[in-house]
Amino acid sequence: MEKKKKKVNIKVFLRRCLMCGLMLYICYLFIAQQFDLSRLAKEDESLNLQIAEAQREHQELSEQKEAAGTTEHIERVAREKLGYMRPEEKVFIDAKKNQ
DSSP, rough: OOOOOOOOOOOHHHHHHHHHHHHHHHHHHHHHHHHHHHHHHHHHHHHHHHHHHHHHHHHHHHHHHHTTTTTTHHHHHHHTTHHHHHHTTOOOOOOHHOO
């Protein structure tokens, strides 16, 4: 029995190498794209949290702006920040707190 030697066709060999290289490149692109998508999803989540925080702060500031002109707000600011009180009120000072 005589074994037949297969003649390697250069064109077929190059075509197969090119296809393998192309498949490897496509796999590389797919994996790199998955990493990018994961990173962008984390960034999106972080930005959404920042937006929610900014909206909450905006809501608080809007409520403070609406309450700024009311007499209750003016009275509270006068008591807390300026130390004012009504004439009929009695003020108790804690002696231990001052020492």
